[in-house]
Amino acid sequence: xxxxxxxxxxQTRISLYRQMLRIRKFEEKxxxxxxxxxxxxxxxxxCIGEExxxxxxxxxxxxxxxxxxxxxxHGHCLAKGAEMGKMxxxxxxxxxxxxxxxxxxxxxxxxxKGNLGANGIVGAGCPIALGAGLSIQKRHxxxxxxxxxxxxxxxxxxxxxxxxxxxxxxxxxxWVCENNxxxxxxxxxxxxxxxxxxxxxxxxxxxxxxxxxxxxxxVRAAAQEAVVRARAGEGPTLLEVKTYRYFGHGASDxxxxxxxxxxxxxxxxxPVANFRRxxxxxxxxxxxxxxxxxxxxxxxxxxxxAFAESSPDxxxxxxxxxxxxxx
Amino acid sequence: MAEKTYRxxxxxxxxxxxxxxxxxxxxxxxxxxxxxxxxxxxxxxxEFGSDRVIDTPISxxxxxxxxxxxxxxxxxxxxxxxxxxxxxxxxDQILNQVAKVRYMLGGQVKVPLVIRTxxxxxxxxxxxxxxxxxxxxxxxxxxxxxxxxxxxxxxxxLKSAIRDDNPVMFIEHKLLYNTKGEVPEDPxxxxxxxxxxxxxxxxxxxxxxxxRQVLNCLEAAGELSRQGIEAEVIDxxxxxxxxxxxxxxxxxxTGRLVSVEEGYPQCGIGAEVVARVAEHCMDSLDMPPIRIxxxxxxxxxxxxxxxxxxxxxxxxxxxxxxxxxxxxxxxDSRLAV
Ligand SMILES: Cc1ncc(C[n+]2csc(CCOP(=O)(O)OP(=O)(O)O)c2C)c(N)n1
Ligand SMILES: [Mg+2]
Numbered sequence: 196x197x198x199x200x201x202x203x204x205x206q207t208r209i210s211l212y213r214q215m216l217r218i219r220k221f222e223e224k225x226x227x228x229x230x231x232x233x234x235x236x237x238x239x240x241x242c243i244g245e246e247x248x249x250x251x252x253x254x255x256x257x258x259x260x261x262x263x264x265x266x267x268x269h270g271h272c273l274a275k276g277a278e279m280g281k282m283x284x285x286x287x288x289x290x291x292x293x294x295x296x297x298x299x300x301x302x303x304x305x306x307x308k309g310n311l312g313a314n315g316i317v318g319a320g321c322p323i324a325l326g327a328g329l330s331i332q333k334r335h336x337x338x339x340x341x342x343x344x345x346x347x348x349x350x351x352x353x354x355x356x357x358x359x360x361x362x363x364x365x366x367x368x369x370w371v372c373e374n375n376x377x378x379x380x381x382x383x384x385x386x387x388x389x390x391x392x393x394x395x396x397x398x399x400x401x402x403x404x405x406x407x408x409x410x411x412x413x414v415r416a417a418a419q420e421a422v423v424r425a426r427a428g429e430g431p432t433l434l435e436v437k438t439y440r441y442f443g444h445g446a447s448d449x450x451x452x453x454x455x456x457x458x459x460x461x462x463x464x465x466p467v468a469n470f471r472r473x474x475x476x477x478x479x480x481x482x483x484x485x486x487x488x489x490x491x492x493x494x495x496x497x498x499x500x501a502f503a504e505s506s507p508d509x510x511x512x513x514x515x516x517x518x519x520x521x522x
Numbered sequence: 523m524a525e526k527t528y529r530x531x532x533x534x535x536x537x538x539x540x541x542x543x544x545x546x547x548x549x550x551x552x553x554x555x556x557x558x559x560x561x562x563x564x565x566x567x568x569e570f571g572s573d574r575v576i577d578t579p580i581s582x583x584x585x586x587x588x589x590x591x592x593x594x595x596x597x598x599x600x601x602x603x604x605x606x607x608x609x610x611x612x613x614d615q616i617l618n619q620v621a622k623v624r625y626m627l628g629g630q631v632k633v634p635l636v637i638r639t640x641x642x643x644x645x646x647x648x649x650x651x652x653x654x655x656x657x658x659x660x661x662x663x664x665x666x667x668x669x670x671x672x673x674x675x676x677x678x679x680l681k682s683a684i685r686d687d688n689p690v691m692f693i694e695h696k697l698l699y700n701t702k703g704e705v706p707e708d709p710x711x712x713x714x715x716x717x718x719x720x721x722x723x724x725x726x727x728x729x730x731x732x733x734r735q736v737l738n739c740l741e742a743a744g745e746l747s748r749q750g751i752e753a754e755v756i757d758x759x760x761x762x763x764x765x766x767x768x769x770x771x772x773x774x775x776t777g778r779l780v781s782v783e784e785g786y787p788q789c790g791i792g793a794e795v796v797a798r799v800a801e802h803c804m805d806s807l808d809m810p811p812i813r814i815x816x817x818x819x820x821x822x823x824x825x826x827x828x829x830x831x832x833x834x835x836x837x838x839x840x841x842x843x844x845x846x847x848x849x850x851x852x853x854d855s856r857l858a859v
Binding site for chain 1: 547549573574576578579581583584586587588589590591592593594595596597599611614615618619623624625626627628629630631632663664666687688
């Protein structure tokens with residue numbers, strides 16, 4: 196047994212692991228379902244490999260804090276408290292899904308849990324986060340907004356508008372750039388003026404921090420600092436989380452733009468497997484306990500899928516429900 | 523009742539709603555101490571302070587997104603877009619975010635957001651500051667689109683828009699701000715969205731219009747009346763949802779339809795009105811419908827060109843008089859539109 200490397204208590208560390216494993220298993224099953232032709236529509240954007248970002252950041256938040264998510268948002272959604280059953284139901288396009296089948300993979304969110312929505316438009320969440328921040332400022336509620344976006348989104352005009360205004364108005368926002376090195380096939384290093392994306396924060400006179408996104412505790416610590424600043428009224432932070440998506444952008448992406456060696460190197464840094472090893476070697480938990488935890492998650496996944504499968508379809512004649520409040 | 527300008531009516535509507543409901547805020551460029559590029563928020567900053575009247579950077583996507591984010595978190599914002607022409611730089615926020623978020627989330631949220639903007643030509647502002655783009659927004663499910671022609675309508679409709687739980691594009695006309703009219707002072711005076719108004723009754727012909735062109739139509743109707751033709755002028759006031767019942771009732775009475783708008787002619791509001799009449803009361807028509815819009819070009823700068831481009835009372839009268847000679851079997855297709 197080695198010396199504990201963390202300042203976190205064992206329960207918190209196990210909970211971080213559990214959340215990451217929930218996301219990993221949710222996504223693996225989603226991939227399987229899609230491959231088996233059981234999900235319709237665009238192939239889901241899986242966040243396998245990026246679990247430590249969603250879990251590390253969101254574990255630094257209070258339940259009433261807000262997040263804005265992205266097209267790769269299943270992990271954010273789960274970490275913010277959503278139920279697997281209603282998420283799978285949404286993936287299946289069922290009436291019992293979070294969005295009653297109107298949203299699908301790219302729009303799943305449990306708004307009651309503070310998730311203000313995922314987005315199919317790259318960079319579009321950033322301006323919306325401003326409004327959530329302004330609203331908090333006006334209500335004096337000391338909440339914080341986390342806005343997730345990918346590396347590629349930093350090349351959108353909305354990113355610039357939002358970064359600038361958030362600092363000018365000292366809004367309580369943590370900008371979380373999940374840098375997985377690629378926007379679809381395009382390496383960010385080929386298309387970004389600053390190799391380190393957090394350097395962009397300097398242009399906005401706000402703190403910019405890069406953190407190892409394969410280490411959930413490091414992500415959590417970095418997020419916590421930014422959250423404390425935001426809550427104290429000291430304004431926004433740009434947090435760059437260096438991570439990797441192990442799968443393709445979508446299911447049809449066979450990754451011709453990167454080598455299998457590169458992928459192998461990143462697999463060695465798997466945020467879930469490595470954290471598991473760490474918890475065991477530091478005596479935080481035992482194989483037996485982890486096996487039990489894993490079983491419970493498997494059961495949660497199975498129950499979620501069973502719920503989704505046995506749920507009714509939305510009623511076709513109600514397809515225009517939810518366009519307006521009067522509908 | 524008091525005589526007020528369209529501008530005053532708009533300011534008064536916002537002020538009353540801000541007094542009534544602490545959640546109502548105004549956000550936009552130069553809307554604060556300066557009082558708005560069109561002067562349509564004068565005095566609000568002084569009364570409500572910088573928490574509720576917020577001057578932004580020149581970042582239109584950020585303005586609309588701010589409005590949306592506030593609406594999703596318990597506020598009832600009014601976001602001012604200085605010119606409707608600038609919707610190009612924030613269209614994603616309007617089209618894909620504001621209009622759709624409630625639907626995509628399966629009804630988990632409401633979006634009580636008013637996007638107040640200003641459209642129209644006639645001031646020599648040239649091609650990027652003079653457009654009437656209401657048809658773009660009327661196309662999109664999830665938005666409501668309101669375009670008042672008079673001070674009274676501006677006040678009653680804006681108050682309803684602010685109280686509405688759905689996103690509303692509230693489009694003012696830059697030539698109307700100084701027009702005057704009677705405006706009720708009752709703070710609960712509201713005009714419901716989605717209800718057209720017959721601005722002039724007539725039995726021979728139905729003219730359907732909105733915004734400033736309603737005034738041109740009324741002037742044209744006066745001239746037609748001198749020539750023995752009584753035109754009914756319907757002001758749609760709200761383009762989405764459109765009060766088609768009002769149009770239908772009038773067309774069934776008069777048998778003749780003319781639509782007048784300031785936007786571009788292709789796929790405009792007139793196209794929608796004519797299509798609905800064709801679908802639902804074609805048999806009532808004694809004459810092919812007439813669509814009058816601006817000419818099919820960008821809005822020019824030179825006054826003489828700009829005037830040529832826009833519908834005017836004279837053009838409306840001429841088109842109607844010419845078309846009345848036209849019959850279904852005529853060889854002369856010049857006059858068929
Ligand atoms: C405005 C816009 N442009 C392009 C796309 C198509 N698209 C979807 S995701 C994506 C890549 C985004 O990369 P990044 O922001 O780094 O997120 P990641 O997929 O890597 O998580 C692209 C090009 C889109 N959805 N929206
Ligand atoms: Mg990326």
